[in-house]
Amino acid sequence: MNNIKDTRQRIIEVAKTRFHNRSYADVGIKEICDMASIQKGSFYHFFPSKRDLVVAVIDEFAIDWANGFVAEAFDPALPPMDRIDYVIDAAYYWQKSNKDLNGHIPGCLFGNLALEISTQDDVLRAKLNAVFTSAKDRFRDTLDEAVEQGIIDPLDSDATAAAMLAYLEGLILLAKAENDPEVIYRLGSALKKIRIELNKH
Amino acid sequence: MNNIKDTRQRIIEVAKTRFHNRSYADVGIKEICDMASIQKGSFYHFFPSKRDLVVAVIDEFAIDWANGFVAEAFDPALPPMDRIDYVIDAAYYWQKSNKDLNGHIPGCLFGNLALEISTQDDVLRAKLNAVFTSAKDRFRDTLDEAVEQGIIDPLDSDATAAAMLAYLEGLILLAKAENDPEVIYRLGSALKKIRIELNKH
DNA sequence: ATGATAATTGACCGGCCGGTCAAATGCAAG
């Protein structure tokens, strides 16, 4: 009687959920093992250390995020600037549904980890930063498309994209602090209006 | 030979710095005691628990923040909308100087703590949220002043203020993930252009 | 069937965690 998912995968998924809803430091190996119904030795068969686990979690869910939430939000069927509104919707519903389940807003896994461990582990920091960069690139491509189509005026699309991502992360942070997903909705309309102009030299 | 500062104050300040540069969970009582040159029993004479310490840290530095960084940034001698640019400057120099000293960007103490413990302790979460609310109020008052003076069009000043705070926290988050204070500078110009319009019913 | 390897078990480790306590000391008021 094999388990549906293989052990390694189950560990990663349990860890991801726990890290996301609490914090890296607060979730212990023991707890992860219990939740994955395995023994500690088995955990260390797959991961040399807790740090290697969080690396795997980040790697795995960076892809999931890019291909899931982000890809879905940046639906190419929508007009470019509508996609940006759609990001807000996606973020809102994600946080909302999680609150309905657990009673609190987990925030963004990557944002949480970035603030918790950026100063303590430069490799993890760089990994998290890469996740943000690729999300920013999605925004940038969308903006470039909008410029091409003449929907918006030319702008510094890379900087604007980064600014939009910053605003999104900030919204989620504030929503988490208020434990109210409505914050995202209430303030979301400003996202697509952010503009950073091209430098003129 | 008494110490310059009394013990309780020294504990709070050591803890504040450590929490800010690392994380709540990562910094132990023992370490705080060592850095404050006291024994554990002395610590527990002043604080019933670690949690009570972080409450004191938040309380104390919420005031410091409001009267220090925030008050300084919102310099009433400046035209209202210039103050908002000044907030960016203040945030930039603060993070920059800290990086020059420690090699990394600590981010915002309140943002860090909010993401780390909001889901785990509702009282702390509410405390952090109150800090954000009072910062938001500063933005709002500034916006109201600008509207009064006819510098900007009427707007939903409360929502816009919250949006500005979100953006600021997002900038700091991204800068921390990139470990580069220049992010704040590069994207800062968009802060004062954020607008959320009044609802029309 | 056999042998190698992958996976799993469960007991174990040193060390650190937050927290406690009785005893000693500092200090100030009477």
Place this chain on the structure above:
DNA sequence: CTTGCATTTGACCGGCCGGTCAATTATCAT
């Protein structure tokens, strides 16, 4: 000088932390 309280000391606690290991069991290619 004494009383009484605030402060500080340093040893101590149980429990959990991340991590190890030898032994067992499942898997699979030959």
